[in-house]
Amino acid sequence: MKDLRESVRQGKFSIREISDKARRIEDVVRLDIGQPDYPTPESVKKAAEEALRSKKIKYTSLWGMKELRKEISRYEGHKLDEVTKENVLVTTGGTGALFSVFSTLCEPGENILFNDPCWTVYSLQSKVSSVEINQTEFFKDGELDKENIKESIGEDTKAIVVNNPENPSGRVYSKKELEEIAEVAKEEGLWIIADEVYDRMLYNAKHVSMGEIAPERSIIINSMSKNFAMTGWRIGWVIAGDEEIIHELGKVNRATTACPNTLAQYAALEALKEEDDYIEEMLEEYKGRRDLMQDYIDELGWSYVEPRGAFYLFPEVNQDSWKFSKKLLEEEKVAVVPGEPSGENSSEKIRLCFGSADKEDIKKGMERIQRFL
Amino acid sequence: MKDLRESVRQGKFSIREISDKARRIEDVVRLDIGQPDYPTPESVKKAAEEALRSKKIKYTSLWGMKELRKEISRYEGHKLDEVTKENVLVTTGGTGALFSVFSTLCEPGENILFNDPCWTVYSLQSKVSSVEINQTEFFKDGELDKENIKESIGEDTKAIVVNNPENPSGRVYSKKELEEIAEVAKEEGLWIIADEVYDRMLYNAKHVSMGEIAPERSIIINSMSKNFAMTGWRIGWVIAGDEEIIHELGKVNRATTACPNTLAQYAALEALKEEDDYIEEMLEEYKGRRDLMQDYIDELGWSYVEPRGAFYLFPEVNQDSWKFSKKLLEEEKVAVVPGEPSGENSSEKIRLCFGSADKEDIKKGMERIQRFL
Numbered sequence: 001m002k003d004l005r006e007s008v009r010q011g012k013f014s015i016r017e018i019s020d021k022a023r024r025i026e027d028v029v030r031l032d033i034g035q036p037d038y039p040t041p042e043s044v045k046k047a048a049e050e051a052l053r054s055k056k057i058k059y060t061s062l063w064g065m066k067e068l069r070k071e072i073s074r075y076e077g078h079k080l081d082e083v084t085k086e087n088v089l090v091t092t093g094g095t096g097a098l099f100s101v102f103s104t105l106c107e108p109g110e111n112i113l114f115n116d117p118c119w120t121v122y123s124l125q126s127k128v129s130s131v132e133i134n135q136t137e138f139f140k141d142g143e144l145d146k147e148n149i150k151e152s153i154g155e156d157t158k159a160i161v162v163n164n165p166e167n168p169s170g171r172v173y174s175k176k177e178l179e180e181i182a183e184v185a186k187e188e189g190l191w192i193i194a195d196e197v198y199d200r201m202l203y204n205a206k207h208v209s210m211g212e213i214a215p216e217r218s219i220i221i222n223s224m225s226k227n228f229a230m231t232g233w234r235i236g237w238v239i240a241g242d243e244e245i246i247h248e249l250g251k252v253n254r255a256t257t258a259c260p261n262t263l264a265q266y267a268a269l270e271a272l273k274e275e276d277d278y279i280e281e282m283l284e285e286y287k288g289r290r291d292l293m294q295d296y297i298d299e300l301g302w303s304y305v306e307p308r309g310a311f312y313l314f315p316e317v318n319q320d321s322w323k324f325s326k327k328l329l330e331e332e333k334v335a336v337v338p339g340e341p342s343g344e345n346s347s348e349k350i351r352l353c354f355g356s357a358d359k360e361d362i363k364k365g366m367e368r369i370q371r372f373l
Numbered sequence: 374m375k376d377l378r379e380s381v382r383q384g385k386f387s388i389r390e391i392s393d394k395a396r397r398i399e400d401v402v403r404l405d406i407g408q409p410d411y412p413t414p415e416s417v418k419k420a421a422e423e424a425l426r427s428k429k430i431k432y433t434s435l436w437g438m439k440e441l442r443k444e445i446s447r448y449e450g451h452k453l454d455e456v457t458k459e460n461v462l463v464t465t466g467g468t469g470a471l472f473s474v475f476s477t478l479c480e481p482g483e484n485i486l487f488n489d490p491c492w493t494v495y496s497l498q499s500k501v502s503s504v505e506i507n508q509t510e511f512f513k514d515g516e517l518d519k520e521n522i523k524e525s526i527g528e529d530t531k532a533i534v535v536n537n538p539e540n541p542s543g544r545v546y547s548k549k550e551l552e553e554i555a556e557v558a559k560e561e562g563l564w565i566i567a568d569e570v571y572d573r574m575l576y577n578a579k580h581v582s583m584g585e586i587a588p589e590r591s592i593i594i595n596s597m598s599k600n601f602a603m604t605g606w607r608i609g610w611v612i613a614g615d616e617e618i619i620h621e622l623g624k625v626n627r628a629t630t631a632c633p634n635t636l637a638q639y640a641a642l643e644a645l646k647e648e649d650d651y652i653e654e655m656l657e658e659y660k661g662r663r664d665l666m667q668d669y670i671d672e673l674g675w676s677y678v679e680p681r682g683a684f685y686l687f688p689e690v691n692q693d694s695w696k697f698s699k700k701l702l703e704e705e706k707v708a709v710v711p712g713e714p715s716g717e718n719s720s721e722k723i724r725l726c727f728g729s730a731d732k733e734d735i736k737k738g739m740e741r742i743q744r745f746l
Contacts, residue, residue, distance in 0.1 A: 234635075
């Protein structure tokens, strides 16, 4: 038979090597899993049950249910000058949102600029949508390196991704940093893909949306997965000021999924309406975990960006991240994510996640790491 | 800002023009909607409720839950020489399955061969995955036209789609027809994409899977949407003899959706286990509708392929299908789907669907069509 698509062949499940091994080890401490263990809001389950009994779970509009698009436009209303349901596309998770955007903005072979470090799945998504990955360090010695970003932009660069709060670093971008990136994007005529799926997971930090800075060129991604601990429900969305973009992105939605899961759309609608105390309580739990993990890392003397958002720490371990991670798993049964797939300049860092590890796990895991060193 | 991807721009929501209008017309008869109105099995709802209460709705493996892959391998076991869970990829509906396959088999610019007529969404999926559409009439005067199929295959043709039962025609392919297509595919080194999402919706017909004929080159698509009236749940799958293909297709799954909705995976698992009487009862209802619609069409004297599967009739109306459909909607408030988007040689046909129209609707709609003519 003839060959498969080369770019798909090249795509990597970069971090499964660790998780596959970890799953088989007894008494392992998992600091690699990038999903929240916090329970989904009770209101979500109730809404799903009610929809199961009272609604027909049929196809919805390919842009998502009207009521949900409307509710999202209210929820995200502060991010753009004006958000109506026409500015909203509901997708199969933030992943579906990102894939739609990548596939719509670039011709095959054109590129998108990412920070080093960045979320490892961007790379696979780029491959599958025939987009080239262009990666550089947005920051140098803790400061935004505007010149470096500018130099990395070529004729074939269509967009820049700003993941804020950032996976794997936990970085929360300041208003000034966002403004500087927006300036470059404006000068170069780029779209800004603002991946804001952790925008409620903040520790003593304020989130500024890229939409508030550059509404005319921001395509904003968000999701229920992290903020509402609804990973398995697969509901995310795109908002953009330009309704035409939303129309075009809908084609990718239609082509890849028909529409997002209908039951999950009903559940998301309820979650967005009744979110008040839920997030606050969740953050209190995560902040405790973060502080604990950070104390251990400070003791180890590793350098890192203080995570003011998301649920990751991304310290420098000063040795090859793959060797470190594999050896740590073998010798001390602690699973962490090697930094190398996040970028060339991240190959001596590791990602530690406190999303699925409670304080007991963190204590155990970090003490093993101390011993390992 | 720089331009959007041209192939996405070119993608069309071909039949929304009719449905958008129809939705706003009072007392309209909808013979255009391509989804079942039959209720989802009660066991599915119960399984979903139970999962809501007892399971965490988290990410599953990107290939789908082990238990579900295993159950699908049992359910589809007759279609290939051997089916284990390693031969199964669970996807976000049949749509997700098809998109994964299109994106994995072809380099951008290469083509897939489709019958004329074919399902209109194939065209959009091709555009979004940068695949060219190659279309020809597989049948001439009711006979499979092997020579014509062969002549339509070029160097850049990677695969041939066999949609059996077929949307929009309702055609069920005979074993001999499948064998002839398989022969051509073998001679030309093509994959066969066997879209079998209506494989249980049969009227006095037997379904032969392409996998039984050409197991080495068949990539089989199926879904819960039609056979189990679970459209809004978005669960489908791919099975293929070659585990390597399943591995590669998983990358597209990961890139487009992360994984299928977890709650829906639990529900599908139950549906596949407890399906016995459900499908039989459903088919009895649909068969009644089909017979009724067919009687009316015979009276009109329109020619068509007898639908022995799915829930469509695709008669020749001997005039431009768009003009016919628009005028019929305006004058007699009956919504049907114009044939033109299904293929160049289908531009004087229309698709009538009895999936969402009960006997009362069919009677009303067909009498209006009689009057219209």
